[in-house]
Amino acid sequence: MCVYMRRAAHKTLRLVLDEPPPVADTARCDGRGDAELRRLLVRTGVLPKASGSAYVEMGETKVLCAIFGPQQADGHDFLSHGRLECTVKFSAFARRTTDPAAATTDASATAALSASLSAALSGSVQLDQYPKSLICVHAMVLQDGGGALPALVSCGSAALAHARLKLYGLVAACGAAIPDEGSGRVLLDPSASEERAASSRLVAATVPELSHLPLLEQEGRAQFEAVAAALRHALGGAATVHERMREALLAEGQTASSARKRSRGGGGAVDAAA
Amino acid sequence: MSTAPPAGSRLDGTLAWPGLRLADAPDAVCGEGVHRWDTGLHASIAGTVSLDRSCEPPRLSVSALTAPSEPAAAPPTVGDIVTCRVIRINPRLASLEILCVAGVPLREPCGGLLRREDVREFERDAVLMRDSCRPGDIVQARVLSLGDSRAYYVTTASEELGVVFARSAEDGSTLLPLAWDEMLCPATHAREARKVARPARPASTAV
Numbered sequence: 001m002c003v004y005m006r007r008a009a010h011k012t013l014r015l016v017l018d019e020p021p022p023v024a025d026t027a028r029c030d031g032r033g034d035a036e037l038r039r040l041l042v043r044t045g046v047l048p049k050a051s052g053s054a055y056v057e058m059g060e061t062k063v064l065c066a067i068f069g070p071q072q073a074d075g076h077d078f079l080s081h082g083r084l085e086c087t088v089k090f091s092a093f094a095r096r097t098t099d100p101a102a103a104t105t106d107a108s109a110t111a112a113l114s115a116s117l118s119a120a121l122s123g124s125v126q127l128d129q130y131p132k133s134l135i136c137v138h139a140m141v142l143q144d145g146g147g148a149l150p151a152l153v154s155c156g157s158a159a160l161a162h163a164r165l166k167l168y169g170l171v172a173a174c175g176a177a178i179p180d181e182g183s184g185r186v187l188l189d190p191s192a193s194e195e196r197a198a199s200s201r202l203v204a205a206t207v208p209e210l211s212h213l214p215l216l217e218q219e220g221r222a223q224f225e226a227v228a229a230a231l232r233h234a235l236g237g238a239a240t241v242h243e244r245m246r247e248a249l250l251a252e253g254q255t256a257s258s259a260r261k262r263s264r265g266g267g268g269a270v271d272a273a274a
Numbered sequence: 275m276s277t278a279p280p281a282g283s284r285l286d287g288t289l290a291w292p293g294l295r296l297a298d299a300p301d302a303v304c305g306e307g308v309h310r311w312d313t314g315l316h317a318s319i320a321g322t323v324s325l326d327r328s329c330e331p332p333r334l335s336v337s338a339l340t341a342p343s344e345p346a347a348a349p350p351t352v353g354d355i356v357t358c359r360v361i362r363i364n365p366r367l368a369s370l371e372i373l374c375v376a377g378v379p380l381r382e383p384c385g386g387l388l389r390r391e392d393v394r395e396f397e398r399d400a401v402l403m404r405d406s407c408r409p410g411d412i413v414q415a416r417v418l419s420l421g422d423s424r425a426y427y428v429t430t431a432s433e434e435l436g437v438v439f440a441r442s443a444e445d446g447s448t449l450l451p452l453a454w455d456e457m458l459c460p461a462t463h464a465r466e467a468r469k470v471a472r473p474a475r476p477a478s479t480a481v
Contacts, residue, residue: 169293
C-alpha cells in the first residue's frame with residue numbers, strides 16, 4: 001500500500017504527532033527503552049557475484065539481499081520503463097521451530113512480504129532510465145527475530161544503491177508495536193515476542209529527504225492517537241536506519257580508495273582505517 | 275552526517291548518497307548521477323560530487339566511489355557500439371545475440387536484429403543476407419533503436435562495422451579480411467562473401 005501524505009492530512013497528523021509520548025509502565029524483555037532500536041548492522045557488497053548486495057541485522061533478525069540486473073526482460077511487451085521484481089524467501093533455519101506446518105504459512109507470508117517489498121522499493125528506482133529492463137531483487141531472511149519487513153526494505157534499498165542503480169532516494173523502514181489497546185504505549189522496533197503479544201503492529205518506510213512514505217502497514221486494534229505516536233516513533237527509527245545505510249554505502253568506497261592509495265604508496269606505514 | 279546539503283562553493287569532492295539534495299534547480303544543471311526533483315537537484319547514486327564550472331550554468335555530477343568487482347555493462351542504448359554473435363539468418367534479417375556493449379561484456383546476452391536494409395549504406399535493397407553474415411560470425415554493430423520487447427535493432431552500415439570474426443564453412447579455420455565484401459580462408463584459399471568491418475589500423479611508430 002503506497003501512501004502519499006496530502007497537505008490537509010499532513011497538517012492534521014502534524015497536530016497529533018506533536019503530543020508528548022505516554023509514560024512507560026513495564027520494562028521490555030531485553031532491557032531496552034520504549035523508543036530504543038535493537039542492535040543495528042548494515043553492510044553492503046557482501047556478495048561480489050551479484051550486481052549489488054546488502055546485509056542488515058536488526059537485533060536477532062538477519063536479512064540478506066542481492067540485486068541482479070538491469071537485464072533484458074523476456075516474454076513481456078515492450079516497456080519504455082524498467083520493471084522491479086522482488087522475491088523474498090525464508091531460509092530453512094529462519095524460525096525457531098522446524099514445524100512442517102510452518103512451511104505452508106511461510107508460502108503465504110513470503111508472497112505478502114514480496115508484495116510489500118515491491119511496493120516500498122519500486123517507487124524509489126528511476127525505472128524510466130532502464131527501458132526494456134528487469135531488475136531482480138532477491139531477499140532472504142536468514143533468521144527472523146521480529147521486524148522482518150522493515151529489515152527487508154532497508155536491506156533491499158541499500159542493495160539497490162550498492163548496485164549503482166539510479167534512485168530517487170534511500171528507503172529506510174522501521175516497525176513499532178502497540179502492546180495494549182487501551183494504554184497508548186508504543187514500543188519501537190519490536191522483537192518477535194513483542195510482535196506476537198502486541199494488539200497492533202505498524203511498519204513505516206520513508207525517504208527522509210523527500211518526506212515520502214512509500215510503505216505504511218498497520219494491523220490490529222489500537223486507538224488513533226497510539227497509531228499516530230507509533231508512526232512518529234517508526235519514522236524516527238527509520239531516520240536512524242537511514243543514517244546507518246548512508247554510512248555503510250560511503251564507507252565501502254572510502255576503504256577501497258584508501259586501500260588503493262596504500263598499494264600505490266608501496267612500503268609506507270599502514271595507518272589505521274578511518 | 276547531517277542531511278543538510280553542503281554549501282555551493284564546497285560541493286566539489288564531497289560525498290553524496292541517493293536522494294541527497296545538492297543544489298537548487300536554477301543554480302546548476304544535471305550531469306551524470308544527478309536528477310531533478312521538484313525544485314532541487316538530488317544525487318541519484320552514492321559517490322563523489324563534482325562541479326564542472328566550465329559551462330554556464332555549472333554542471334553537477336556524481337561519480338561512483340568504486341568500480342564494481344565484476345564490471346558488467348548497462349543495457350545498450352541508441353548509438354552504442356555492440357559486439358554480437360549471429361544466431362540465425364533469413365533473407366530479410368539476421369537474429370543476433372548482443373554479447374558486449376562498448377567492449378564491456380553483458381551479464382546476460384540480449385537479443386539483437388539486423389535488418390537487410392541496415393547492412394550497408396548503398397544499394398540497401400540489393401543486399402543478400404547470406405553474403406553479409408553467417409550464423410556463428412561475430413559482428414560489430416551500432417544500436418539503431420530499442421526495437422521491440424525481444425531485440426534491439428542494430429546496423430552495420432559503416433566502414434568500421436560488420437563481421438570481425440568468422441570461421442570457414444569448409445574446414446572451420448579463421449577467415450582473414452580481404453576487402454569490404456570478402457574474406458579469405460588461409461587453408462583452402464577459398465573466398466567467402468561477408469560484409470567485413472575495416473580492421474583497426476595498427477598504431478603508427480614514430481620514425
